[in-house]
Amino acid sequence: MKKKVTLKQIAKELDVSIATVSKALRNSKEISEDTREKVKAFAKLYNYRPNNIALSLKNRKTKTIGIIIPEIVHHFFSKVIQGIEEVANKKGYNVIIGLSNESFDKEVINMEMLANGSIDGFILSMSKQTLLKQDYHHFNETISQGMPIVMFDRVVNEINCDKVVVDDLKGAKKAVVKLIENQCKNIAIITTKDYISVGRLRTQGYIEALNEHNIDTQSELILKVDDKLVSEDYIEVLEQELKTLFLENPNIDGVFAVNELYAITVMKVARKLGKRIPEDLQVIGFTDGVLSRHSTPTLTTVCQHGKKIGAVAAELLIEKLENESEYEYFKSVVIETELKERESTK
Amino acid sequence: MKKKVTLKQIAKELDVSIATVSKALRNSKEISEDTREKVKAFAKLYNYRPNNIALSLKNRKTKTIGIIIPEIVHHFFSKVIQGIEEVANKKGYNVIIGLSNESFDKEVINMEMLANGSIDGFILSMSKQTLLKQDYHHFNETISQGMPIVMFDRVVNEINCDKVVVDDLKGAKKAVVKLIENQCKNIAIITTKDYISVGRLRTQGYIEALNEHNIDTQSELILKVDDKLVSEDYIEVLEQELKTLFLENPNIDGVFAVNELYAITVMKVARKLGKRIPEDLQVIGFTDGVLSRHSTPTLTTVCQHGKKIGAVAAELLIEKLENESEYEYFKSVVIETELKERESTK
């Protein structure tokens, strides 16, 4: 077992000083051609690589980005990570990941763990619990310690940092307008309870779309699902609610669902009730996951471009890290959605 | 902006030495009750936290695990990460992630980046390209430098390290036996080309299951898909191949697919050809992803327990890290699969 070699060892072997070795390896003109070659040959032979930790301590930079997300087994978030990682790696950064599991406490703990020198900055999306609690002290403290944060998707005005968001409102509107144009007369929305900002925005987009087309909103067509439930029978509860919705409102001919799973479930329930898709019922979901592309029928969705979101977030963060500007300013970048038409709409 | 406070600053403020502060904060009996309280109060006020990087340099331990996987937008891998993260976090470790994108070069670069002090050990699954090239020097070098590796899923005998694998062969066998018991007479398999070990093992399981039930294998029922294709029309090519398979072998009444996507596609193509599932055709897939649970009909699968794999891998690695034993020994843990019956089988 040959342990990693250090400058010190090389210096000792070659009977020169550590400084000489260090300079030689960095091609300093100070060092004679001769020793430079000698040192480099030796270093190569022993496969010398500078120790990242020592460099981090010296430079007070870790070249590492901390990512905190609610969960990783989720198509959108893994897409975002992919985007972050690609940009980060290209610029010589690593990514370290912490999962909050939608829990406030775990979010705080994870951030504290990483903020103590392990990383240069954060890219994160808040947990549901944090959103509910509206306690943002950990973000603000981190920022006030001089560590930049870029938030994405689930963001909140109270925090002064760069943000990358989806135009949830506009995206939802696009979807509902599409349904209207496709002659849907009674369009329902399946959404979440209001405390998640994206759910609220998407619902608002739905309402605005209807209003602008002089269609009255009917409260009975707005189904708010309680997604705090994460139990096994979560889906079954949803199915039951949807069944009731369709039975009580048989005239529904269009559904906009704020996420993929809701949309898929809508299709499943509707088909069980004998509705044909898209002939009797057209469905559009929000999110661009795997289910949409492989369901039967395939699902028309409002695509979020998670990878792009991650890439932009990484660029914003790295820019901030590498160009410490005098005065503070924060960007909010909106990533446009795209309506991806598939078989569930006409 | 209040920067992070260090021992030095606290020492200066309180007019004591750094050593005293350090000891006081660690509750050393050496320090008088009095100063101890004073220091701790001050530290609390200024929210002192030891700098991880400095600790890492001193202890020569980063308390960080490096994960290298082929891709992250993949249900199985994100499940594994979830499992790793949970165990790691519980034991005070962070995880840092590198993606190989199935590329040998990126795998090597990523490993080198992390191996220079950033982490204590690796948990990884090899890229397809590495498997193809059969070049394992980067793993062996890492190991010979004293950095432990735990490999999972895609493993190879040539490397001396702990391994966590799925019993691919047995799992495949279970699936095929199920089909046989369900009265399938002509069972096809949709698999990958041989260079991916899991594909080979699963195919072998299929063959053994048939043999043990005195059923002759028919080479025309073994479809080997070239999954090096990652282009857009990948699925379309597959659909075409499957269509041909079914048309040329109309008697096929059971299909075992080595992954979820193949299985879903089989169902789609079969239904287009007028076959009813599970009446005319029964389908079983390998992998426990989201598609299986939400497809119509839902798909019976051989469940891999990705999270468990990750958890076990993390435990093995941490055990190795914390109990440096004199002599080397390597464990290979097999995680049992489970046949999850859903609607695609009788």
Next chain:
DNA sequence: TTGTATGCGTTATCAA
């Protein structure tokens, strides 16, 4: 051209 000394933040050893 080479080497010495210092510092990054921490802990540990030993001396006071």
Next chain:
DNA sequence: TTGATAACGCATACAA
């Protein structure tokens, strides 16, 4: 009970 010093691995200002 407290403090000075060295060490972890590296880079660099400055001295030789």
